[in-house]
Every structure is written in structure tokens, then in C-alpha cells.
Amino acid sequence: MSRLPYxxxxxxxxxxxxxxxxxxxxxxxxxxxxNGGEVAPCG
Amino acid sequence: xxxxxxxxLLVLDSGNALFANAGVATDADRKRATFVFTxxxxxxxRAMAVGQRDLSSGTAFLEQLAKGKKIKLLSANLQRxxxxxxxxxxxxxxxGVKVAFVGLTTPGPVAPNEPKVMAQPTVAAAKxxxxxxxxxxxxxxxxxxxxxxxxxxxxxxxxxxxFIIQSGEFRGTQPPQRLDEKSSVLLASAQKxxxxxxxxxxxxxxxxxxxxxxxxxxxxxxxxxxxxxxxTLEDRLKLAKDKAATxxxxxxxxxxxxxxxxxxGMKKRKADLDAQVSKKIAPGSKTFGFGWTLxxxxxxxxxxxxxRVLEIDPAYSGSH
Numbered sequence: 001m002s003r004l005p006y007x008x009x010x011x012x013x014x015x016x017x018x019x020x021x022x023x024x025x026x027x028x029x030x031x032x033x034x035n036g037g038e039v040a041p042c043g
Numbered sequence: 044x045x046x047x048x049x050x051x052l053l054v055l056d057s058g059n060a061l062f063a064n065a066g067v068a069t070d071a072d073r074k075r076a077t078f079v080f081t082x083x084x085x086x087x088x089r090a091m092a093v094g095q096r097d098l099s100s101g102t103a104f105l106e107q108l109a110k111g112k113k114i115k116l117l118s119a120n121l122q123r124x125x126x127x128x129x130x131x132x133x134x135x136x137x138x139g140v141k142v143a144f145v146g147l148t149t150p151g152p153v154a155p156n157e158p159k160v161m162a163q164p165t166v167a168a169a170k171x172x173x174x175x176x177x178x179x180x181x182x183x184x185x186x187x188x189x190x191x192x193x194x195x196x197x198x199x200x201x202x203x204x205x206f207i208i209q210s211g212e213f214r215g216t217q218p219p220q221r222l223d224e225k226s227s228v229l230l231a232s233a234q235k236x237x238x239x240x241x242x243x244x245x246x247x248x249x250x251x252x253x254x255x256x257x258x259x260x261x262x263x264x265x266x267x268x269x270x271x272x273x274x275t276l277e278d279r280l281k282l283a284k285d286k287a288a289t290x291x292x293x294x295x296x297x298x299x300x301x302x303x304x305x306x307x308g309m310k311k312r313k314a315d316l317d318a319q320v321s322k323k324i325a326p327g328s329k330t331f332g333f334g335w336t337l338x339x340x341x342x343x344x345x346x347x348x349x350x351r352v353l354e355i356d357p358a359y360s361g362s363h
Binding site: 028 | 051052053054055056057058059060061062063072075076078079082092094096137138139140142180181183187208209210211212213214231232233234235236238239240241242243244245246247249352355356359
């Protein structure tokens with residue numbers, strides 16, 4: 001696990017690299033919580 | 044950040060995003076909070092529940108932060124002088140799916156030095172907000188509350204809510220929870236950005252209850268395992284028959300019968316599992332899948348963002 005943990009880096013680096021497939025009437029809800037003021041090194 | 048163009052993607056934050064501690068904030072904390080919120084907006088975050096650790100610098104700071112932004116701050120139960128401060132809910136349509144979100148804040152005096160600001164009990168506020176919602180396909184409560192409170196919401200709101208997303212207790216990456224089939228599905232939110240949750244919802248024909256694909260996946264893994272066992276047994280049986288052909292029938296009959304019996308049992312088990320899987324996921328079923336993406340060493344720094352981070356956190360060493 002990271003030394004400094006970040007949600008924003010994940011959003012930007014991981015999910016963007018593999019956007020979800022688009023099926024009819026479907027939605028991918030991606031979320032984070034309890035970030036607690038952490039900042040991201042990538043994005 | 045051009046990747047946020049998928050028409051089926053909806054980015055959300057379940058709250059407690061902005062401050063490390065509740066009830067107190069320094070200028071440096073406010074700078075970090077502003078940066079986090081700014082990047083959340085850049086990433087396309089559509090809604091966020093107001094958590095206690097989003098109010099560490101007070102309600103006015105948060106209201107000012109959100110002014111003119113696209114992120115919708117939600118809390119059905121946070122009040123000032125008896126009046127709601129933020130919207131209780133919002134409905135966002137993505138790829139033909141209308142998703143309703145109701146936000147909740149952990150009950151009590153959650154804003155420092157603001158005695159007139161109080162988060163009211165969650166269940167009553169949630170029910171009122173749900174009753175006021177318009178037509179929607181999926182209903183989600185974002186509960187920036189304790190896990191126990193979220194569990195209570197899950198049982199008391201029941202089928203009126205499809206999913207409850209909780210933040211506030213650093214619960215880590217756990218699978219979906221529900222006490223019984225009548226309860227809403229309860230999802231946690233990991234912590235400190237160490238993981239990102241993805242909830243894949245497919246409406247199908249829109250009828251019936253949601254089928255949890257992670258349960259189906261486990262059943263399918265069982266089917267695969269049993270199928271492999273059957274293949275092994277069939278190979279052993281063939282070998283045993285070949286050997287039996289060269290020996291007296293009496294010396295090998297017992298072993299052959301035992302193998303045949305075990306094989307028959309495994310085939311019945313596979314047939315039962317096949318039926319179970321097909322029953323659970325009938326054509327047109329409403330389904331959901333849920334998983335985590337963990338931040339590991341494979342996630343590399345992005346130079347422009349890293350430079351912005353170093354302005355906020357000069358001590359950052361530059362690696363995960």
C-alpha cells in the first residue's frame with residue numbers, strides 16, 4: 001500500500017486507463033470516501 | 044484528465060473527503076481541502092455527501108468552496124436554525140439510467156463553533172427525502188455516518204433504497220453487506236484514497252430486485268471447480284476400466300463402483316449449481332457488480348499533478 005495514500009491518483013490513473021464498457025441502460029458508479037484531506041501525486 | 048468521457052461513468056464521493064480531523068482546521072488544512080475539492084471537480088465528481096470531516100472549517104467554508112462548482116453537496120439532515128443547508132438529494136441521468144442520490148451527515152453538532160448547526164437523526168430525514176424524489180431507476184443513499192447508523196438505514200429503509208454507501212469510519216475494502224433480502228445493500232468506501240470502489244449497475248428489463256453478480260461469480264467459480272473434478276474423475280475411471288480389462292473382474296469391481304458413485308455425485312452437484320446460477324440470473328435481470336481498485340506501486344506519478352501536490356505538501360517524497 002502507498003506511503004501517501006490518494007484517491008485522486010486512483011481516479012485519474014487507474015480508472016481513466018480502463019474506462020468501463022458501455023452496455024445499454026447501465027452505469028458504473030465509481031466512488032471514494034474517507035479521503036481525509038489526502039492529496040494526489042498523479043492525475 | 045480527458046479520460047472522463049465515458050457516457051456510462053458517474054463519479055461520486057461519499058464524504059469526509061476534505062479534512063483529516065473533525066472540529067478543527069488550520070490554514071494549511073484549508074489549503075489541502077481546497078486542492079482536494081478542486082481536483083475532485085476536475086475529475087468530474089458529480090455529488091458528495093457532507094461528512095463531519097468536510098465541516099472542520101465550518102459550514103461557510105464548505106458553502107464557499109462549492110460555490111459555482113458542479114459537485115453537488117448533499118445532506119438531507121444537516122440544518123442551521125432548523126433549515127436545511129444543502130440539498131437533500133439529486134437525480135443524475137447517465138447512459139439512460141436515472142440515479143437518485145440522498146445525502147446524510149452523522150447526527151449531532153458536527154460544525155465547530157456553530158451551535159445552531161445540527162445534523163438531525165438520519166432515518167426520518169432520509170425517508171422524507173426519498174418521499175420527495177421524482178421518477179428514478181436506481182436509488183442510492185450516501186451516508187457520511189457511522190457504519191452502525193448505515194446498517195440501521197439499510198434495515199429501516201429496506202427496499203426503498205437499492206444501495207447505501209457509507210463513509211466516516213475507515214472501514215477498508217469490504218464486500219457488499221446486507222442483513223437480509225429486504226435490506227438495502229450496504230457498501231463501504233475504503234479510506235484515505237487507498238482504494239476506489241466501482242459499482243456496476245445494469246438495469247436489464249428494470250423489473251425485480253437487483254442480483255448481486257459477485258455471488259453469481261462465486262457460484263460460477265464453484266461450477267468451474269466441480270467441472271474440473273469431473274474431468275479428473277472421468278480420466279481416472281477410464282484408466283481404471285482399462286486396467287480392469289487386463290485383470291480379473293472380481294479384484295477391480297469395488298474400485299470401479301466407488302469411482303462411478305463419486306462421479307455421479309459430482310455430476311449431480313454440477314447440475315444443481317448450473318440450475319442455481321441460471322435461476323439467479325435470468326435474462327433481463329437487474330444486476331450489480333462491485334469491486335475495488337487498489338492503489339499500488341504500479342500507479343505512477345503524473346508530473347503535472349505531482350507538481351501541484353508538491354505545492355501543497357512539499358514533504359511528499361515522490362513515490363507511492
